[in-house]
Amino acid sequence: PVLGVMCVVGFVVALVEVALFDFLGRLVDLTKDVPAPDFFARHGRELAFMAFVALVARPTLIALSDLLMHQAVTPGLTARIRWQQHQYVVRQSLSFFQNDYAGRIANRIMQTGASLRESAVQIVDALWYVGVYTGSALILFAQADWRLTLPLVVWVFLYIGSLAFFVPRVKDRSWKASEARSKLMGRIVDGYTNIATLKLFAHTRQEEAYVAEAVQENVAKVRGMTRMTTGMDVTLTVLNGLLVVVTAGLGLWLWQKGLITVGDIALSTGLVIRIENMSGWIMWVVNGIFEDIGTVQDGMETVAKPNAVVDEPRAPALRITHGKVEFRDIHFHYGKQGGVIAGLDLQVEPGEKIGLVGPSGAGKSTLVNVLLRLYDLEEGRILIDGQDIARVTQESLRGQIGVVTQDTSLLHRSIRENLLYGRPEASESDVLAAVHGARAG
Numbered sequence: 001p002v003l004g005v006m007c008v009v010g011f012v013v014a015l016v017e018v019a020l021f022d023f024l025g026r027l028v029d030l031t032k033d034v035p036a037p038d039f040f041a042r043h044g045r046e047l048a049f050m051a052f053v054a055l056v057a058r059p060t061l062i063a064l065s066d067l068l069m070h071q072a073v074t075p076g077l078t079a080r081i082r083w084q085q086h087q088y089v090v091r092q093s094l095s096f097f098q099n100d101y102a103g104r105i106a107n108r109i110m111q112t113g114a115s116l117r118e119s120a121v122q123i124v125d126a127l128w129y130v131g132v133y134t135g136s137a138l139i140l141f142a143q144a145d146w147r148l149t150l151p152l153v154v155w156v157f158l159y160i161g162s163l164a165f166f167v168p169r170v171k172d173r174s175w176k177a178s179e180a181r182s183k184l185m186g187r188i189v190d191g192y193t194n195i196a197t198l199k200l201f202a203h204t205r206q207e208e209a210y211v212a213e214a215v216q217e218n219v220a221k222v223r224g225m226t227r228m229t230t231g232m233d234v235t236l237t238v239l240n241g242l243l244v245v246v247t248a249g250l251g252l253w254l255w256q257k258g259l260i261t262v263g264d265i266a267l268s269t270g271l272v273i274r275i276e277n278m279s280g281w282i283m284w285v286v287n288g289i290f291e292d293i294g295t296v297q298d299g300m301e302t303v304a305k306p307n308a309v310v311d312e313p314r315a316p317a318l319r320i321t322h323g324k325v326e327f328r329d330i331h332f333h334y335g336k337q338g339g340v341i342a343g344l345d346l347q348v349e350p351g352e353k354i355g356l357v358g359p360s361g362a363g364k365s366t367l368v369n370v371l372l373r374l375y376d377l378e379e380g381r382i383l384i385d386g387q388d389i390a391r392v393t394q395e396s397l398r399g400q401i402g403v404v405t406q407d408t409s410l411l412h413r414s415i416r417e418n419l420l421y422g423r424p425e426a427s428e429s430d431v432l433a434a435v436h437g438a439r440a441g
């Protein structure tokens with residue numbers, strides 16, 4: 001709905017902008033018709049109206065459209081897209097995160113939100129605006145003389161044609177350039193992260209050559225892209241020059257034949273110069289939109305994977321009565337052909353203590369992970385007090401299981417918040433007891 005309102009406001013703003021040039025034409029014509037001393041007396045009202053449009057109406061409309069864009073749409077829309085994506089991603093299974101870099105996923109979420117908003121806003125703000133602008137310019141030209149519209153119409157076709165030619169090519173090359181940049185970045189980061197190893201092996205020369213190669217590739221790819229953008233700029237400038245010269249020339253010729261007024265020449269030349277000014281801007285906007293759409297597609301590919309471990313609809317919470325755990329003929333091999341756990345049966349009676357012993361890689365951690373339902377079994381069932389763990393909510397299941405992990409990890413928050421993470425309702429004395437219990441007090 002806000003985008004709809006923006007469309008309407010954009011429409012009116014474009015009309016007002018075009019009207020300014022219409023005023024210019026009128027002024028030229030008016031000064032010609034009337035003897036100078038009578039000018040203000042005769043045309044005072046019309047002049048006052050023009051001044052009102054320029055001084056009051058236009059600023060008000062532009063303020064309105066700015067408010068809509070920068071207050072109503074921009075912050076809210078971006079935040080909403082990011083929030084929805086985060087809500088989805090944070091519920092993804094563990095394997096989703098193991099198959100990708102956390103930093104990359106987070107980056108995708110931040111970028112997709114911004115790009116999606118940017119492309120939507122630009123389409124409404126820039127393309128729509130320029131469309132209306134050009135359309136109403138053509139109507140004004142036609143009112144003077146239909147032939148005056150010809151150069152602009154031809155130009156619009158050529159312009160769209162050159163967009164169609166250049167934009168996909170620029171996009172393609174800028175994608176390649178950004179790939180090369182990632183590669184360079186990767187090599188540098190790899191070196192810094194493993195700096196101790198690098199120094200131990202003292203392969204400075206070799207390491208430099210490795211990075212230098214990526215630098216060169218990056219430069220070549222960037223040049224490939226800038227060649228395209230230069231070509232685009234030059235083509236556009238030539239087209240624009242033609243538009244201005246042909247329109248002005250045609251205007252003068254029509255005026256010579258007595259078909260249009262001097263005011264019409266002022267109007268048409270002024271509008272055409274304004275349109276050519278905007279054309280460079282629009283070319284970049286269209287470029288940006290395509291790039292944004294690419295980013296959104298990439299982001300969607302990363303983010304919109306189906307969730308691998310989901311709660312059944314209206315799954316009940318797990319209810320612990322005795323604490324009996326049964327593994328019934330379970331099979332799990334991380335989605336591979338075989339291995340890890342194949343056909344395991346195990347019953348743990350309430351209160352029973354069990355130790356699992358085995359060499360590294362035997363599958364001890366895996367067994368605990370499937371009990372926590374961090375992964376879904378490939379075959380078999382796990383029951384706790386007779387309830388299949390795949391049928392109850394993941395939260396209620398994990399909430400009932402205490403785990404001391406092999407690796408410790410602290411969330412990037414205060415120690416107190418980390419301590420309270422498992423039991424947010426714990427009292428001050430509980431916290432202190434835990435601190436002393438861990439000999440950390």
Ligand SMILES: Nc1ncnc2c1ncn2[C@@H]1O[C@H](COP(=O)(O)OP(=O)(O)OP(=O)(O)O)[C@@H](O)[C@H]1O
Nearest residue numbers: 098333334340358359360361362363364365366367
């Ligand atoms: N995320 C994963 N994706 C694919 N295979 C995995 C994954 N995690 C573990 N594995 C494989 O599953 C097997 C069992 O690993 P697991 O971590 O359960 O062993 P473990 O008995 O806990 O070993 P350790 O004593 O070293 O902790 C190993 O062969 C391991 O390579």
Ligand SMILES: [Mg+2]
Nearest residue numbers: 364365366406
């Ligand atoms: Mg382990």
